[in-house]
Amino acid sequence: MRPSRRHDLCMPSLERIDDLGTILSIWAHPDDETYVAGGTMAAATANGQRVVCVSATAGELGTDDPAAWPPERLGRVRRWEARAAMAVLGVDDHRWLDLPDGGLADLAPEGPVGRLADLIDGVSPDTILTFAPEGGTFHPDHQTISRWVTRARERARHRPRVLHEALTVSQVQEWGDHWERWGIFMSDDRPAGVPDEDVAFRIELTGAALDQKVAALTAMHTQVAPAIALLGEADFRASNAVECFVDAGAG
Secondary structure, eight states, X not given: OOOXXXXXXXXXXXXXXXXXXXXXXXESSTTHHHHHHHHXXXXXHHTTOOEEEEESOOOTTOOSOTTTSOHHHHHHHHHHHHHHHHHHHXXXXXXXXOOOTTOGGGXXXXXXXXXXXXXXXXXXXXXXXXXXXXXXXXXXXXXHHHHHHHHXXXXXXXOOEEEEEEOBHHHHHHHHHHHHHHTOOSSSOOOOOBOGGGOSEEEEEOHHHHHHHHHHHHTOHHHHHHHHHHHOHHHXXXXXXXXXXXXXXXX
């Protein structure tokens, strides 16, 4: 690994980015990874660490206007958008499982879990980044990915550490109303947030590092444009400046 290079952070993480080693980042839809871990992945690639990102689906159902965006068209565009976002973040290994958007929970888990176990053994990551069991926004696809990753790690020969994405109590207090207006929660449940002291890894982006993450997000125009229009650019930036993770074992 090359010596650490400064990545424009407002405060140091509880663990250094170096401590994550090789990262395998596993998510349901393109844009999940950038919202939840874009700054973390960019800091790791800038530091010379290997980052492999996996999207289970192309997000082909991710629209409120399916007449204008039929699944085949939207899926194709979202793949292009993801390629642009990964280029901004410096991630040059992005893989697709080509599974159906909105239908992960209906699939027999044996096949996907086996594929993920093979991927873990093939990449040999030090750290997996993925969803917590509730899936962040309570999306069934997110929750399914969390279950699959847990089972895949148990099956794999290689046993990396798993970090689950987390919204902290302070984040929920500051941004909960904004997220409600945005409509990101796919359930009547709402996250209570994890205590800040339970966070294992936290990165807070400022300056060029935050610009980089926002540029990657805005490359995903079909998904991000409505959020920016609703929240305004300043709040959109600020609400995406902090990424937190907890140890899966502690979760």
